[in-house]
Amino acid sequence: DTGVSQDPRHKITKRGQNVTFRCDPISEHNRLYWYRQTLGQGPEFLTYFQNEAQLEKSRLLSDRFSAERPKGSFSTLEIQRTEQGDSAMYLCASHGQGANYEQYFGPGTRLTVT
Amino acid sequence: AQTVTQSQPEMSVQEAETVTLSCTYDTSESDYYLFWYKQPPSRQMILVIRQEAYKQQNATENRFSVNFQKAAKSFSLKISDSQLGDAAMYFCAYRSAWSGANSKLTFGKGITLSVRP
Numbered sequence: 001d002t003g004v005s006q007d008p009r010h011k012i013t014k015r016g017q018n019v020t021f022r023c024d025p026i027s028e029h030n031r032l033y034w035y036r037q038t039l040g041q042g043p044e045f046l047t048y049f050q051n052e053a054q055l056e057k058s059r060l061l062s063d064r065f066s067a068e069r070p071k072g073s074f075s076t077l078e079i080q081r082t083e084q085g086d087s088a089m090y091l092c093a094s095h096g097q098g099a100n101y102e103q104y105f106g107p108g109t110r111l112t113v114t
Numbered sequence: 115a116q117t118v119t120q121s122q123p124e125m126s127v128q129e130a131e132t133v134t135l136s137c138t139y140d141t142s143e144s145d146y147y148l149f150w151y152k153q154p155p156s157r158q159m160i161l162v163i164r165q166e167a168y169k170q171q172n173a174t175e176n177r178f179s180v181n182f183q184k185a186a187k188s189f190s191l192k193i194s195d196s197q198l199g200d201a202a203m204y205f206c207a208y209r210s211a212w213s214g215a216n217s218k219l220t221f222g223k224g225i226t227l228s229v230r231p
Binding site for chain 1: 116119120121151157158159160161205207216217218219221222223224
């Protein structure tokens with residue numbers, strides 16, 4: 001499978017717990033994005049990596065959120081001290097350099113904070 | 115900052131008929147890309163069609179075509195010969211074409227399309 005994969009697909013956690021999500025982009029893609037999608041809304045940009053460097057973070061990414069992309073391969077998104085407002089679908093997307101600017105999306109991780 | 119507006123939350127179309135989904139956007143940039151993405155229920159988002167702002171010709175992909183009006187900042191999607199598999203949420207999205215920019219997508223709220231058999 002050469003698509004973008006995300007793990008887990010679903011996560012239910014209690015308020016105050018920490019959670020970590022993983023994204024594996026398409027192997028030759030050097031750019032990786034995280035988006036958050038709440039019910040009835042379009043995805044909103046959270047953060048962006050070019051290789052291992054995190055180049056931009058949205059104001060939506062509070063101090064409780066941290067993302068990494070060690071070695072420019074997979075990426076993790078951690079949420080500390082989860083709140084009910086963090087409940088959403090977290091989407092990962094990747095694309096490479098060149099003429100094809102299509103972002104390929106993963107299936108998402110649906111987080112429910114109870 | 116760029117914004118994308120999809121003002122129709124839901125639309126319905128009879129199978130085999132044609133439907134048009136509307137999208138407007140706002141930007142001060144002259145060069146950019148516009149996209150329509152499809153998100154089927156519980157499935158991942160896939161690209162339907164892409165339009166480069168510098169191209170005057172409207173993009174087409176099989177049954178899907180766009181009406182790109184740059185001056186009006188309008189970007190609608192036409193689906194011809196609608197099929198049951200077209201039922202999904204459709205998002206209009208914007209991306210800057212500046213090579214040094216973060217290639218993040220700015221999405222509209224989406225429109226839920228249902229197809230009646």
